[in-house]
Amino acid sequence: MSFEEISYLGLGKTVTAEEALANIKDGSVVAISGFNMAMTPEYLVEELYRLYLKTGHPRDLFIISDTFPGVPGRGIDRIAEDMYRRGEEGFISGMLLPFYGWSRTLQKMIIEEWFEAYTWSIGIMAYWFREVGSGRPGVLSRVGVNTFLDPRLGGCALNEKARKAGRVRGRILEIDGREYILYQAPKPEVGLLRGSTADEKGNVSIEDEGIQGTILNIAQAVKARPRRGFNIVQVLRVARFGNIRAKNVAVPGPLIDYVVVAPREKHWQGASMDMDRRVSGEIITPLSPAFAEPLPLDHRKIIARRVLLEMAKLVAKEGRPIIVNLGVGIPSLVAHVAVEEDVAEYMEITIESGPWGGIPFTGPDFGLAISPYAMLSIPDQFTIYEGGILDAASLGFLQVDREGNVNSSILPDRLPGPGGFSVIAAGSPNLYFAGGFTAGKRDIVAEEGRLVIRREGDIRKFVRSVYKILYNPRSAMEYNDQEVLYITERAVFRLESGGLRLVEVAPGVDLEKDVLRHMEFTPLITGRVEEMDKRIFRERKMEVKKELEKALRV
Structure with a gap:
């Protein structure tokens, strides 16, 4: 197969946000990458909600993230504010996030029982994507025993809807006389991811990003059997196949189904910065006392x-x-x-x-x-x-x-x-x-x-x-x-x-x-x-x- 033929095979992956997001079915489990604004596909998140307001679909989504995809006024928090203002309860049926702290509105909605809400620690959440991607039933850990996360002490549910539904749960298992928690949750069917560049085959690199995040593990969890899902990645640019070095590929193209090019204003490195080469690791500044104002x-x-x-x-x-x-x-x-x-x-x-x-x-x-x-x-x-x-x-x-x-x-x-x-x-x-x-x-x-x-x-x-x-x-x-x-x-x-x-x-x-x-x-x-x-x-x-x-x- 020639270089041109390989390139051609991936050309159909670059689509508009609406074309990609329209494939998400009602009731889907959607995994979204993001540590605050770092690695958050802000454009995809907001376009997904816009599509719902336009068509009424997809609805009743169960949202999972490795941390929290947004900050006050942006990402998930911006959507929560609009949902609350409109009284719109059909978009989200549940959430599993390690952190809700950047959204007072989401916390208010949880307390008011708008949807099921669960929480795990970030490390457990990140491991869980990796374990699900390996076909395992969940994450087994000593972390959380005899704490709020222990199922005997309330478990990971944050409201009554979650306690009754039990879609996310923990089980106590004893191994060699020690107690562990097996953390389990619904397998993701859709991944909303973020990278810097994608080539024509869908290979994704992250050279402009401030962290690596969990994008590979989310993509793996989505693609794992028995229910193979699909991944959508938001990037700043598309390159010819062969322009991304093999060692710089963060997610291989075969794991990516759709590539969406985002506008720059929806793809900042962080909450307050568009692009800083020191943050992406391309420039290392000497950390002398003169570098930091007292x-x-x-x-x-x-x-x-x-x-x-x-x-x-x-x-x-x-x-x-x-x-x-x-x-x-x-x-x-x-x-x-x-x-x-x-x-x-x-x-x-x-x-x-x-x-x-x-x-x-x-x-x-x-x-x-x-x-x-x-x-x-x-x-x-x-x-x-x-x-x-x-x-x-x-x-x-x-x-x-x-x-x-x-x-x-x-x-x-x-x-x-x-x-x-x-x-x-x-x-x-x-x-x-x-x-x-x-x-x-x-x-x-x-x-x-x-x-x-x-x-x-x-x-x-x-x-x-x-x-x-x-x-x-x-x-x-x-x-x-x-x-x-x-x-x-x-x-x-x-x-x-x-x-x-x-x-x-x-x-x-x-x-x-x-x-x-x-x-x-x-x-x-x-x-x-x-x-x-x-x-x-x-x-x-x-x-x-x-x-x-x-x-x-x-």
Whole structure:
């Protein structure tokens, strides 16, 4: 067969969005790639909803995603806002997403029972696509045992419709005396994917994207027997067959059925950027202190600094750079502080979307990083986490109770879902929960080496009993021996067999008035409580690099 004949065979794959999407049947299970806006086929998602409004079909779709395909005002959130405004209940019959946090409207719809809503952790979700693509019944994992995800404790259902329908479920299985959860969900029949370039045969490359995502695994799950489905990919351009090098093909052409060229404005790298070569990994910028503007010394930076000091201790102990994961919010600021202190080279910083190194973005652009030196697929990244291959992780928290249980994200009126939290928390051997001591409107600053609480937050985060358990230290310890700290701007707690022990308080803080009075339980306290390092509360650099160079004899 000649080169021209091979090229010709793939020409029919390039079609309009409507031509491709019109093949989706009512009631289909549709898998959509996307980590916020990274790898989200925004054009396909919005055109699918537009087709439904135009024709009434396809309807009653069950939506599955590896993370969340959108951000506030874009992607799935934009559709949810329009559905809610119109009172349009026919488009979606159910959803399985690890994260709903970027859409207050979706969360409201879940609470109001518009459709079935389920959640798993990102790592479980990404593995599930790979397992289904292999013809297996689901994902078997220790993650989630004795937490909110355990079927004996409510399982993964977020509302009553989901509990009654049970389309997504978990089963407890015992292997060698240990309990595991078998996570199961409907096999996807349609894949909505995203790449940068597709050639005439349908081969897809991702050279402009900020992450690898899960597109290959979604495509595999869709194509797996016994019910072979079809995949639609959104790209920026179509090239002649042979122009994409074999090693640069992210999804082979035979797995792609339709190629749709998207307008540039519906194919940004992230929420706030069209195209940044540093984000796609084509340019690596030296991460010197001059590269990062110093963060203001507010309570968020104070916490990030304290986490950095803990990680520096671990570097000195191990005698080498350490592999770390940084979660969304305050934990992601640790990377910025590491660059300020010129110690980024001692910490191999990873984020759950796949990048290694660089400086992670925060907010809606979380998942992307400036100048990463490597990028893994999301399933491969979570293998690093669940397998305990990393050295440490810092994650946020919403509530903590006396036993050390953590609720990272779920309240009666708030249903963001676990994101990557559950897998990372279970797998990390050194775990540093990082967050404000209280929540709500507050004014907390550092002045001359001490903490000053000008206005206290009115929401307690250290409570008698968390609303939902997303991290259970007893189960996690059976899975992986862990060192666990709970780090705030005014106090640090260590997890022990008897519960939480208060080990440090900030300079300038009154133990009774500023700490114990704002907790719903009394932590373990023995003897004198240490004072947090004063360097954390001063504007100048902490000079962490000198300590590390001395410890490592650089």
